[in-house]
Amino acid sequence: MNFFKRNRIARLIACMILLLGFGVSSAPAQTEPVRQANTEVELIPQFLSLSRGQEFWVGVRFTPDPDWHTYWRNPGDSGLPPSVDWQFPPGFTVEEVVWPRPHRILAGPLVTFGYDGETFLLFRIRSPTDVFPTDEIPLTARVKWLTCQEICIPGTASFSWTFAVSDASPAPNPRFLKYHKKHREQYPFHEDVNAIRAYDRGPVWEIVYRPSQFVPGMDQVQFYPYDADIVDYQAMHEFTVKDGVYSVRIKKAETADEGSIQRLEGLLVFDKEGYPPLRPVRIDVALEKSEMEFGSRPITGLSSLWGAMVFAFIGGLILNLMPCVLPVLSIKVLSLIEKSKHGDDKIFGSGVMFTFGVVVSFWVLAGVMLGLRFAGQQIGWGFQFQSPYFIVFMAVLFFCLALNLFGLFEIGTGLTRVKASDNSFMNGVLATIVATPCTAPFMGSAIGYVLTKPPVYTVIVFTALGFGMAAPYLLLTKYPRFLRAVPKPGPWMAHLKQFLGFVLMAVVVWLCWVLSLQNGALSVILLLGGLLILGLGCWVYAVSRKGPVMLVVAALIGLAGLYTACLAAATPEAAAEEGIVWEPYDEEKLLAYLKTDRPVFLDFTAAWCLSCQVNDRTVFQDKRVAARFRELDVIAVKADWTNHDPKITRAVNGYGKNSIPFYVLYPRDKVKEYIMLPELITPGIVLNALEKYAVDP
């Protein structure tokens, strides 16, 4: 506690010296802070005196004006980190530079890494062990930095400091302690070497991190790479937490030269809104190539083509047991049992066609994925499920198949005219399509890995996968005697079909759940409504086989159902509870609102307007802004100028503008005038404006 007291007094004295402008005794040539380029910069050593063979820190403080920022060591898409040229007597060396945790700063479509507040950059310096030639050590540092808002201003400043030479314990500099203490939590720390692993997983880098001290509830994670051209700065990371282990997936930069990247170096930063920041974790690990699911050890055998083929074949076999595929294949087996009465040759032919159908479908999928990859897309297996249209399509498919299994309508008769082999081919295609929901979770990263290999490799592995899936069926058709183990055809087959229909309906339920997460509750209702209409269409089709008029009616009803289901995919997510609820612009309504005593906020925006979108993302989706809007009961009106709308054009001109974005805030007390916010807004600007004009006087 004595230390604290002394420290305080020393600081006070230092401040007084500064204020009075004296250069005094033990710390001569005190360096003043420099103000330049909208930034205050100061050089602050850890000690006032030095001894031989000593390690010490020198801090450089940057304090940019509000709304201006400086840059981290990797500035991101643009910008430049500060640099320091040191001039010491011979023998001094700079051992290390420690950068505090940066932030993501968005500049239009670009992402930069930097600091929008005060930073204290640390340099670790070592003095030589031999005897100092003089009793004073001069230190000169030329600091260059760049401060940007939207525009950038460079700054250059020179500092000089003279240390007293002393073999006694060095005298601490209170000013250094002050800033070091203030920024302590910003400096990265090293974890145990075994706590962090990094993997190269096709389109992503994955960092698996088991923190020595796990802090639950972190909901934001950001990896700041030391080197450029490794990570896609735009993409947000995916991350999962399981049993105290973080798994962070970071999208690779399109320009990443994968062959030359052996290590991942950077900072990993975890955050939770409203919590004090955690210290950033220093990442410096060798990348491991891995093709297995997270958690399992890489198997070396897989890296060889043969190994991959065997695994793919087994994977294909397993696919048959998946709930998505089982019903389809069971139907096939049932039909096989019936056919086996007629003759063996024919059914082997259909087995071959089925296999062919499966393999060709896998080739098509491989082709599509490779095509997208060559077009520069980074995708993984299961990506289809990001599309609500795909979800809706799968739900429709499974629903119709289930109705078919229930016996609501038959689709077999139309096909009896077609050769049996063709039918089998399409069955193979169908089986592959319906298998995709099940392949996604089980084979995701394995297939992702395969896609990083040469195209021939991908095709071979996909072929093996297809053969694996078709193998049991092919065997059954080749050796129909195995079928004798199955009971004779009878009513049990119809019952089994109906039971499998329920399995498919369960998959539909699951798909509805996925859709509800993507598009909200309304879309599920639309999908279910669409399925109902579609079911009606199937029923009309079933009872009206013979009349062409009724077939047209069935088709029309079916299309209406499909259309409704597609609406479900298109329905945008309903406004989240915590978001701002926007009302579309309407002149009459606005006039009515202006007679109330609620504040009214007008947002003139358009989908094609980049700064509008930037503002929307950074300001209106900011939780604080949304919360304040709710608290103050603000009526939020969005004038969307994406499509030509003479009323909105009139309104834009009415506010004396001819371009967007701009924002209008009507205060609670409507006698007062409205205010307009600038083109580029920040959460701070909007919150201030609300504070000033929308809060009760």
Place this chain on the structure above:
Amino acid sequence: MKKLTALMGALVLAAVVGTGLAQATVQNGAMAPDFTLKDSNGNTHSLSDFKGKYVVLEWVNFDCPFVKKHYVPGNMQALQKDLTAKGVVWLSINSSAPGKQGSYSPSEVNQIMENSSAMPTAYLFDSDGKVGKQYGAKTTPHMFVVDPEGMLAYQGAIDSIPSFDSADIPKARNYVTAAIDNLMSGEPVADAATTPYGCSVKY
């Protein structure tokens, strides 16, 4: 059933392709995207007009300190003079949005170029940022070199020392001249993709 399956197959493909839409960037060895822009004298230029010649694309903003680094001591102008004398086409492109930093009228641009003796083949306006975003231009300066076949041969920084200090220019390796020297002597470009440095493009 067959038709239905085929239709659904098409739907799968549509869904798969639909997820593939994202912003474009250019890759070395691929065709450089063609564009048509107006220059400061009101003439229109297309990249395809210059087929058969080497083309340098320079993203520029005269108010950016990193651009000034190369223009104030005359480094960029010397480069322009040197390369255009060798038959290379030099297109300076400004993607600053109207009202943003570096956005000047054609007559102002001509005045600035005259005062600074800048000698690009043309100074082009890309005020809506379409070409800049198509090429993934991030900084000023951000340099691209297109070969006579129209393929992109270099993209990245102007030189090897990221700074705003003109004193660093003589110490740095100029990637653009290096790339063109490589190309003209039939060698592969040694540093074909580097990380550009500078101010953000003011889209």
